Every structure is written in C-alpha cells, then in structure tokens.
Amino acid sequence: MVTGGVTKFAKAHPAMDFRLMVKRAYDYALKGIPNLTANRIDGTRISYFSDHFTRQLKAASMVQDYLGMNPKGSVRIEWGGATGGECFQAAYEAVASGRMDVCLAAGFETMSRVPTWKGNEFIALASDTNFDFPLGGFYTGYYALMVVRHIYEYLRLGRFADIQDEREAQRRAIAEGCRIMSLVSVKNHRNALHNPYAQYPKRLTVEDVLNSEMISYPLTREQICTMSDGAACVVLCDEERAKEFTDKPVQVTGVGCGTDTMRLSDRPFGRVPLLPHEKAKAYEDLPYPGVHSFRAGRAAGIEAYRMAGITKPNQELDFIELHDAYASSEIQTYEDLGLCRYGEGYSFVERGDPFLKGIDYGFPVPRAGASPVNPSGGLIACGHPVGATGLMQAVFAFWQLQGTIPKHFGDPKLQLDHPRRGAIHSHAGTGSAVTVSILERGFR
Amino acid sequence: MSARPRAFSKFREVQSELEQSGAAIFRDGEGVESLIVRSPYAINYIHSYAEDSPFFLGLADGRLRGSKCRRPKCGFVYGTPRGHCMVCGAPTDWIDLPTKGRVHSWTTCHFGSEAFLKETPYNLALVEFAGVGSLLLVRLRDCVESDIYVGMPIEARFEPNPKYSITDVWFVPAR
Numbered sequence: 001m002v003t004g005g006v007t008k009f010a011k012a013h014p015a016m017d018f019r020l021m022v023k024r025a026y027d028y029a030l031k032g033i034p035n036l037t038a039n040r041i042d043g044t045r046i047s048y049f050s051d052h053f054t055r056q057l058k059a060a061s062m063v064q065d066y067l068g069m070n071p072k073g074s075v076r077i078e079w080g081g082a083t084g085g086e087c088f089q090a091a092y093e094a095v096a097s098g099r100m101d102v103c104l105a106a107g108f109e110t111m112s113r114v115p116t117w118k119g120n121e122f123i124a125l126a127s128d129t130n131f132d133f134p135l136g137g138f139y140t141g142y143y144a145l146m147v148v149r150h151i152y153e154y155l156r157l158g159r160f161a162d163i164q165d166e167r168e169a170q171r172r173a174i175a176e177g178c179r180i181m182s183l184v185s186v187k188n189h190r191n192a193l194h195n196p197y198a199q200y201p202k203r204l205t206v207e208d209v210l211n212s213e214m215i216s217y218p219l220t221r222e223q224i225c226t227m228s229d230g231a232a233c234v235v236l237c238d239e240e241r242a243k244e245f246t247d248k249p250v251q252v253t254g255v256g257c258g259t260d261t262m263r264l265s266d267r268p269f270g271r272v273p274l275l276p277h278e279k280a281k282a283y284e285d286l287p288y289p290g291v292h293s294f295r296a297g298r299a300a301g302i303e304a305y306r307m308a309g310i311t312k313p314n315q316e317l318d319f320i321e322l323h324d325a326y327a328s329s330e331i332q333t334y335e336d337l338g339l340c341r342y343g344e345g346y347s348f349v350e351r352g353d354p355f356l357k358g359i360d361y362g363f364p365v366p367r368a369g370a371s372p373v374n375p376s377g378g379l380i381a382c383g384h385p386v387g388a389t390g391l392m393q394a395v396f397a398f399w400q401l402q403g404t405i406p407k408h409f410g411d412p413k414l415q416l417d418h419p420r421r422g423a424i425h426s427h428a429g430t431g432s433a434v435t436v437s438i439l440e441r442g443f444r
Numbered sequence: 445m446s447a448r449p450r451a452f453s454k455f456r457e458v459q460s461e462l463e464q465s466g467a468a469i470f471r472d473g474e475g476v477e478s479l480i481v482r483s484p485y486a487i488n489y490i491h492s493y494a495e496d497s498p499f500f501l502g503l504a505d506g507r508l509r510g511s512k513c514r515r516p517k518c519g520f521v522y523g524t525p526r527g528h529c530m531v532c533g534a535p536t537d538w539i540d541l542p543t544k545g546r547v548h549s550w551t552t553c554h555f556g557s558e559a560f561l562k563e564t565p566y567n568l569a570l571v572e573f574a575g576v577g578s579l580l581l582v583r584l585r586d587c588v589e590s591d592i593y594v595g596m597p598i599e600a601r602f603e604p605n606p607k608y609s610i611t612d613v614w615f616v617p618a619r
Contacts, residue, residue, distance in 0.1 A: 130500075140555070149548065166593060
C-alpha cells in the first residue's frame with residue numbers, strides 16, 4: 001500500500017454526490033506522490049453496499065468514468081458491512097496475482113438520501129426477507145439478541161454464577177455488560193477528539209452512554225454507529241513500484257475472510273476453531289458460535305494470522321482498527337481475534353488493554369496501550385458509510401504504520417509509538433462475513 | 445410565484461420541505477447551494493416462497509413446521525426449515541415442531557425500521573426447542589422487557605386470519 005485518502009464522514013454531504021466524494025478522497029491520496037499519476041493505475045476495484053441507497057444501479061461505473069479510469073478494468077465489490085474490507089482484499093488479489101501492477105480500491109456510501117428509519121429498513125433487507133425481516137427487521141435488534149446471549153454465557157454464567165434467582169442474576173449481568181460496553185463507547189468517542197476525520201468526537205462519561213436513548217435493549221444510542229455519507233480509497237501495488245512511489249510503503253502480509261449463516265437462528269452449536277495459542281480444553285463446555293460470537297471473524301483471523309505468521313495476536317499486533325458498529329460487537333470481536341480468550345472480553349476492557357496511553361478517559365485504565373483498538377475512534381465515532389468504512393480503516397492503519405498521523409490529522413496525540421504491525425477488520429451483518437487484513441511497516 | 449425552491453440551512457428542514465413541495469435548496473456553511481428533489485420509489489414484488497412454501501402454508505393451518513435431514517446418519521433437525529441440510533447437503537423432510545420452547549436470547553426494540561416504527565416497542569426472541577438443533581426468530585407478545593429472561597418457557601400462537609407471513613406465528617409466555 002502506497003497511499004490512501006478519506007473524506008470526512010458526515011450525516012449528509014448534500015453538496016457532493018458519490019462520484020465527487022470518491023474524487024476528493026482520490027485526489028488526496030495522489031497528492032504528494034508525483035510519480036503516481038492516473039496513467040500508472042492499471043485498474044480499479046470499487047465498493048458500495050446498497051443500490052437501494054444510491055438508487056443508481058452500477059454506480060461504480062460512474063465513479064470509474066468520473067475518475068477518468070476508462071477503459072481500464074474494474075469490478076464492483078459488495079459484501080454487506082464488510083464491503084470495504086472485501087474491496088481492499090480484491091485490490092490486493094489483483095496485484096498479488098500479477099494481473100495488475102497498480103490497483104486503486106475506492107469505496108463510498110450515500111446513506112443520507114433516505115430518512116434514518118428508512119435507511120435502517122434498507123439495511124435490514126440484508127437479513128432473510130422470508131423469516132427475519134417481516135418480524136421487525138432491525139439490525140440493532142439483531143445485535144441486541146447476540147449480546148444478550150453473550151452476556152448470559154460469560155457474565156451470568158461467569159461472575160454472576162453464584163446468584164440463585166435466575167431473573168435477578170440476568171438483570172445484574174446485563175447491567176454489568178452495559179456498563180462495560182459503555183467503557184468502549186467512551187474510549188472510541190474520546191480517541192476521536194484527536195481525529196479531525198471523526199464525525200462524533202465527544203467527551204462522554206459512562207453515565208452519558210448508559211443514559212442515552214434506548215434503541216434496542218440493552219443497546220443505547222451512544223453504543224451504536226450511525227449511517228453516514230463518505231468515501232475512501234487506497235492504492236496498492238507491487239513491491240518494485242511501491243519503492244518508486246514512496247519511501248514509506250506498507251506491506252499487506254496477510255488476508256483472511258470468513259462467513260456464517262445469514263439467519264442467526266441457523267448458527268451452529270459446535271466447537272471453537274482454535275488459534276495457534278489456544279487449547280481445545282479451554283472451550284470444552286462452550287457451544288460455539290451460537291448467537292454469542294462471530295465465527296466468521298474467527299475464521300478470517302485464523303486465515304490472515306496464518307498467512308502473516310502471527311501466533312500470538314495479542315502480543316504481535318501493535319494496534320487493531322476493528323468494525324465497532326456496536327460497542328457490543330467490539331467486545332465480541334476481541335475474543336474472535338484472539339486478543340483475549342472467549343469469555344474474557346469484558347475484563348479485557350476493564351483492565352484497559354484496548355485503550356490508548358496518554359488519553360484522558362475519565363476513569364483509570366491500568367493496562368492502557370497493551371492492545372490499542374480503534375485508535376481512530378472506529379465506526380462509533382467516525383460513522384459507517386458502508387462501502388467506504390473498511391477502506392477508511394486501511395487508510396488510518398496506513399498512516400499509523402507510516403508514522404504520518406500527526407501530518408494527516410494535524411494532531412500527534414493518536415500516533416502510536418513506532419507501530420510495526422496492525423490489523424484491520426471489516427464485518428457484515430450479524431457476522432455473516434468478516435475480513436481481516438494484516439498491514440506491516442514496509443520500511444526501516 | 446418564484447420558480448426557485450425555498451432554501452434552508454438545516455438538512456432536516458429540507459426533508460420536511462420535500463414533503464410539502466417536492467423541491468428545496470440546501471445551503472451549507474460555506475454558502476454552497478444544492479438542489480434537492482423528492483424522488484419516490486415503490487414496487488410490488490411477485491415473491492414466491494418457493495421451497496419454503498409449506499412452512500408458510502402450515503402457519504395458516506396453525507402448524508409450526510421445521511425440517512429434518514433425510515440422511516439417517518445425519519438427521520439434523522432444523523427449527524427454521526431449509527430444503528437441504530446445511531451439515532451434509534442431503535434433502536430434508538418436513539416435520540412438526542413443538543409449539544412450546546424456551547427463550548434462547550431476546551431483545552426489546554424501542555426503534556425499528558420505518559415499516560415497523562409504529563409497532564414499537566416490540567420484543568424479538570430466538571426460540572430453542574427440545575430435540576431441535578437450530579433456533580427460530582419470533583415476536584414475543586403479552587410480556588414486557590422486565591418479564592423476559594433467557595430460558596423463559598414460551599408457547600406459540602397463530603394468526604386466525606393469516607397474512608402468509610412469518611408474523612402469522614408469535615410466542616407468548618407459557619401458561
């Protein structure tokens with residue numbers, strides 16, 4: 001990867017259509033790299049999630065011609081919420097296969113074109129329309145179903161195992177889970193105070209998060225990302241050209257993708273696919289994934305780690321930009337990616353591992369900096385214009401690894417100390433598809 | 445009468461203007477003006493339930509049907525039916541599911557998609573049935589957020605005037 005660009009995500013960008021948004025991100029990416037001109041790009045991969053939102057089918061073709069890329073090869077990528085992550089990997093494959101020397105991956109979404117609740121309906125159409133959608137199709141509801149079970153498995157049967165009264169035990173477990181999810185929301189909103197690309201930088205407290213509007217029990221508004229307009233792009237190329245374009249290239253050393261059933265009701269109750277550092281004995285009594293965990297995320301992690309030679313992800317990744325569409329799914333994802341064991345996600349947050357050093361969160365974070373997650377503020381604070389999101393993560397990760405966060409953000413606070421390797425993680429509805437890509441500093 | 449639509453600096457005001465007149469101008473902080481029009485879209489699909497049809501016809505008869513893998517060595521039982529077994533690929537046979545089960549997980553939606561906003565708050569539950577390998581997503585009625593818990597016994601009710609939708613069945617706390 002040699003460059004990238006992002007438009008600031010916004011609730012609405014009425015003065016820019018999708019073509020202009022992508023053009024702005026593209027111009028930003030190419031600016032400052034004199035050798036990288038349009039004629040050096042062999043082709044593109046263009047991502048957006050929903051034709052319902054654009055109401056312009058084959059919108060990727062219009063991006064292609066607005067950028068002046070015809071007659072070069074292109075294809076539109078769509079894979080639900082993981083659309084951006086898949087686009088990144090499609091561009092990787094175009095270069096890795098030798099088909100292209102230089103490939104542009106560009107993504108966008110324009111979600112402001114319908115009112116919020118209609119937009120939620122469009123998104124919910126990405127659930128089974130025979131069995132799930134007509135019941136009250138609503139993605140926040142689906143994720144609430146997942147986290148209620150996650151809380152049951154790990155808090156009710158964990159730190160509240162001794163309480164005899166079942167209802168009381170579950171109420172207390174849910175309250176505890178919500179409190180811990182709120183810590184994640186505070187983290188991401190406060191990290192975003194130093195990211196000018198973030199849409200919702202906020203100095204929130206746990207109480208603010210808990211007291212925000214209840215959307216789908218137990219998830220509150222501040223624990224949920226918002227639909228947005230935005231675009232992002234990256235340029236990937238082979239090693240030879242990378243050195244020509246920049247003295248600070250970033251290498252893609254691993255890619256992984258996993259899937260799971262569209263319907264939550266079809267998720268199996270089997271065994272945990274193990275990461276190299278895990279033992280089967282640890283999960284003997286855990287029916288997996290059920291609806292509490294994202295098997296697709298675990299599968300994507302296994303594939304990407306194997307390719308990158310990672311055997312202890314919690315020690316060998318300097319940071320992770322992961323798909324925190326919900327504060328709950330951030331916690332579930334720590335476990336899928338092996339940053340901690342299944343069941344330890346809540347204590348992982350309480351110990352402070354995913355927090356950054358040097359940021360005031362308003363509460364103690366003893367192990368801040370151990371495993372920084374979403375230093376950018378993630379989807380919760382930046383917004384989630386679906387087709388752009390996975391590429392936005394790639395751009396933020398790229399700047400981290402280059403050490404150029406201070407330059408691009410105009411604020412050095414979020415720049416980690418010489419990170420060598422990071423992961424990006426893109427996730428489609430209820431974990432029906434997940435991608436993980438490993439990025440490493442490609443220079444001394 | 446001016447041919448120029450009214451201009452607004454708040455995007456929300458644009459939305460209400462579109463409902464009134466069908467066109468508006470949005471003026472952003474830098475004075476850039478964008479012309480915004482209402483663009484309606486509606487369609488009636490010709491949707492076949494295809495291989496899932498017996499399930500929905502069953503609901504109309506007050507029957508809750510799942511499916512069971514035909515291959516004896518597999519025999520996986522599905523709480524949400526499917527025509528072919530996800531485990532081994534063999535065809536499945538229709539079976540009657542128990543009409544009583546337990547809450548595997550649940551939520552109360554205080555908001556929802558536009559189509560369901562007027563029904564909020566509503567409860568969703570994943571039902572687990574004894575001897576069945578997968579779950580079924582349903583509406584849970586006749587109870588409120590503070591009543592519901594994982595493991596709660598529940599039972600099916602059927603719509604007397606079927607709409608031929610998954611909403612023809614719902615669950616209530618077991619009596």
